Amino acid sequence: MTRRPTLPPAASFGVAAGVLVLSLGASGAPAMLYPAFSALWGTGPVVTTALFAVYPVALVVVMVAGGGLSDRFGRRRLMLAGVAVVAVGTVLFALADAPAWAFAGRIVQGAGVGLAMSAASAALVEFDRSGNPTRASAVNAAATSLGATAAILVGGWLVQHTADPTHLAFWILLAAVLVLLVALVFLPETARTAGARPAAAASAGRRALLAVPRAGRRPFLVGTAAVTVAFVTGAVFLALGAQIIRDVVGTANAFHAAATLATWPLVVMPTTLLARRIPTSAAVRIGGVVAAVGLALLLVAGVADSLAVFLGSALLSGVGYGFLMYGGLGLVTAAADDGRRASTFSSMYLVAYLAQGSTAVLVGALATATSLDAAVVVAVPVIVVLCLATAAVARRSRGSHGQRGLGRRSRTRKGPADPRIRGALLRAVAAYANVFASMTKR
Numbered sequence: 001m002t003r004r005p006t007l008p009p010a011a012s013f014g015v016a017a018g019v020l021v022l023s024l025g026a027s028g029a030p031a032m033l034y035p036a037f038s039a040l041w042g043t044g045p046v047v048t049t050a051l052f053a054v055y056p057v058a059l060v061v062v063m064v065a066g067g068g069l070s071d072r073f074g075r076r077r078l079m080l081a082g083v084a085v086v087a088v089g090t091v092l093f094a095l096a097d098a099p100a101w102a103f104a105g106r107i108v109q110g111a112g113v114g115l116a117m118s119a120a121s122a123a124l125v126e127f128d129r130s131g132n133p134t135r136a137s138a139v140n141a142a143a144t145s146l147g148a149t150a151a152i153l154v155g156g157w158l159v160q161h162t163a164d165p166t167h168l169a170f171w172i173l174l175a176a177v178l179v180l181l182v183a184l185v186f187l188p189e190t191a192r193t194a195g196a197r198p199a200a201a202a203s204a205g206r207r208a209l210l211a212v213p214r215a216g217r218r219p220f221l222v223g224t225a226a227v228t229v230a231f232v233t234g235a236v237f238l239a240l241g242a243q244i245i246r247d248v249v250g251t252a253n254a255f256h257a258a259a260t261l262a263t264w265p266l267v268v269m270p271t272t273l274l275a276r277r278i279p280t281s282a283a284v285r286i287g288g289v290v291a292a293v294g295l296a297l298l299l300v301a302g303v304a305d306s307l308a309v310f311l312g313s314a315l316l317s318g319v320g321y322g323f324l325m326y327g328g329l330g331l332v333t334a335a336a337d338d339g340r341r342a343s344t345f346s347s348m349y350l351v352a353y354l355a356q357g358s359t360a361v362l363v364g365a366l367a368t369a370t371s372l373d374a375a376v377v378v379a380v381p382v383i384v385v386l387c388l389a390t391a392a393v394a395r396r397s398r399g400s401h402g403q404r405g406l407g408r409r410s411r412t413r414k415g416p417a418d419p420r421i422r423g424a425l426l427r428a429v430a431a432y433a434n435v436f437a438s439m440t441k442r
Contacts, residue, residue: 006188013127015183017143019079019120022180023113024147026086027055028265029093029173030106031148031238032155032258033166035246040166041099045243045372049364052239054103055110056353056360062114063346063353070119070342076187078342079123082116083184085109087177094170105170118345125333125341126190134280134326137333138272141325145268145318148238152265156242156258213344216335219281222394223331224348226284229390230324231356232383233291233317236298237264239360240372244302245310247372260307264314264321271322280334281394283327288391291320292384299380302373320387327394359383 007015030037034048041047070078089108096102125136154172158165213220241264245257275283294316301310328348336344359379367375 005186007183007186009127009129012187013124013129013139015180015187016075016079016120016123016127017139018180018183019083019116020124020140020143021147021150022083022086022177023117023120024144024265025151025173025176026090026109026113026147028148028151028238029155029169031152031261032159032242032254033169034239035242036159036166037099037102038243043099044368045240045375046361046364046368047099048243049239049360049367051099051102051106052235053357053360053364054106055113056357058107058110059114059117060350060354060357062111063118063350069115070122074189075119075123075126075342076184076189078119079116079187080181080184082112082114082119083177083181085112085115087174087181088112090170090174090177094167094174096167117349118342121329121345122342123187123190132276134276134330137280137326137329138276140329141272141322142269144325145265145272145322148234148265149262149269152258152262156255156261159254159258161255213335219331220335220344220348222281222284222390223328223335224351225390225393226287226324226328226331227348228328228352228355229288229291229383229386230321230328231352232359232386233295233321233324235356235359236295236363236380236383237261237314237317240363240367240376241314243372244298244376245307256307260311261314263311264318267315267318268322268325271319272326275323275326280327280330283323283330284394285391287320287323287325287327288387288389288394289320291317291324292387292391294318294320295380295384295387299377302376324390 006012030051034051037051038044038048086109089105089110089112091105092101092108093105096105121140124140128136151173155165155169158169162168241261242254242257245260246252275286278286294313297309297313297316300306301313332344332348363375363379366378
């Protein structure tokens with residue numbers, strides 16, 4: 001019997017990161033399409049925000065039922081199964097000609113990501129050979145931001161330049177999903193209990209599918225709070241960003257709106273790389289404050305009807321999101337037990353996605369009952385308070401984190417890893433800023 005060929009660790013690390021890119025890419029795929037869906041179906045914000053929210057709800061249900069399954073059956077198998085389910089959901093979305101089909105596709109996509117995301121986060125740690133404990137956390141946060149950036153920009157371009165963006169966007173996403181499926185076939189297995197004897201596997205399977213580490217409970221809770229606040233901030237921009245730009249700021253060009261909105265996830269990538277210079281608890285403190293300032297600017301953008309102020313809001317909120325995600329993921333990664341890593345990530349994502357979905361539905365319902373302006377004015381101050389509270393909790397607990405050395409850079413390194421990658425990302429952000437400036441001058 002011939003052995004299945006497998007990818008080397010570096011390529012496997014990239015494939016696991018690709019699953020995380022897909023997770024946010026699938027989540028953000030409809031971000032610029034919500035106004036088009038609303039016009040097509042003749043519905044208000046409550047329907048489009050519900051369409052956004054069923055994704056994290058489905059994801060949460062799957063995580064509760066099977067979040068730690070990859071600790072038993074293996075990372076590769078769960079990622080393969082999850083990405084295959086995402087492919088099915090994407091086909092449903094691509095064929096959708098009524099809200100029911102779109103909701104079905106969104107639910108199936110969320111279920112697939114629920115299977116794959118915790119396994120991918122755990123695999124990222126296990127395939128990392130750098131010796132730097134912060135690298136996997138930084139790549140995790142950067143990968144998800146890359147997925148959201150691509151989804152927003154592609155969606156905006158399709159809305160502005162094609163006749164059928166609500167279907168074409170998902171055929172493009174399906175092509176990316178199929179490429180990732182092929183790569184996953186050649187991924188090696190890393191979970192310790194995968195392929196174990198039946199008795200050992202059964203013993204692993206009896207363990208809780210969700211786990212909170214005992215020894216590192218406090219940093220786990222702080223890290224989960226940071227990731228949750230980041231996801232709630234993301235709900236505002238992903239679920240309502242396109243409609244805020246159109247209705248509150250008053251920009252009609254969909255691609256210009258997408259370019260503005262995409263600054264939020266785009267700045268996350270260089271932010272997470274720069275954040276590696278500081279301890280994870282400090283990153284949470286900085287992220288909470290910066291995200292709060294960015295969200296406050298969102299209120300100013302609505303009052304001033306200013307696209308430039310919205311751009312500033314997106315930039316600062318993105319920087320805050322990057323610090324929060326990096327710090328939160330770093331704390332959870334360091335707190336997780338090796339044998340229950342996927343279960344621990346599932347617990348974190350469960351809380352974060354449940355909060356994200358609830359935020360989207362509540363804000364959408366409020367916007368339908370009153371107006372989008374009123375919904376933003378009510379919701380944003382609440383999220384600002386949550387950001388500042390998370391920063392305060394991280395500040396109070398920084399002593400215990402420092403003693404454990406959670407998420408600090410390896411002492412053998414003189415600076416952030418992969419300087420060429422960091423430089424390329426910074427140049428890409430600068431080039432993007434130049435393109436955006438040239439567009440706004442036209």
